[in-house]
Amino acid sequence: MKQRGFSLLELMITVAVIGILTAFAVPQYERYVAEKRMKMATVCIAQILTKETEYFTEYKVYKESNSANIADDLDVGCVNDDGVKDWYTFEADVSTPAGELTISAVAVDAKAPDYHDFSINDNGEKLTRIPPSNSYDASGWKYY
Numbered sequence: 001m002k003q004r005g006f007s008l009l010e011l012m013i014t015v016a017v018i019g020i021l022t023a024f025a026v027p028q029y030e031r032y033v034a035e036k037r038m039k040m041a042t043v044c045i046a047q048i049l050t051k052e053t054e055y056f057t058e059y060k061v062y063k064e065s066n067s068a069n070i071a072d073d074l075d076v077g078c079v080n081d082d083g084v085k086d087w088y089t090f091e092a093d094v095s096t097p098a099g100e101l102t103i104s105a106v107a108v109d110a111k112a113p114d115y116h117d118f119s120i121n122d123n124g125e126k127l128t129r130i131p132p133s134n135s136y137d138a139s140g141w142k143y144y
Contacts, residue, residue: 038116041088041105044078045120048090048103051076053122062094062101070103087115 006014051074055063063074070092078084086108093102101122107115117129 034115037084037087038118040078040084041116042118044076044084044088044090045103045105045118047076047078048074048092049101049120049122052092052101052103056101062092064092064094 048070052062055061055074063070070090076090088105088107091104091106093104094100095102102119103121104117104119106117119127
């Protein structure tokens with residue numbers, strides 16, 4: 001009489017193969033999500049710079065932030081996409097004598113120790129800080 005079903009050895013091999021595949025897939029997925037959040041942060045600071053430039057064109061002064069996050073004051077929608085606001089704080093630094101503006105996306109350290117910080121100024125100069133353990137390609141951004 002033939003037996004139906006799987007032997008214990010077959011089940012253990014299947015579980016081992018799934019474990020090995022998971023060991024490779026999870027870090028790749030986490031890296032993908034981190035890179036997407038970093039790209040969204042760069043998009044957001046560009047949108048914030050655009051809103052600040054529009055504000056400057058109308059009022060001849062950059063908008064000062066009244067909250068911890070300049071994106072809230074300027075009503076920039078991208079910050080709420082994919083939880084970017086949970087991973088980055090957006091800041092505006094207005095140097096008063098020269099009237100220069102720098103918009104920064106600073107990674108929240110507790111949640112994103114391997115994420116880049118990004119900043120862009122009113123001249124379009126892009127800067128980023130790379131944590132030592134990260135291999136994200138920030139093409140077009142100068143490292144500081």
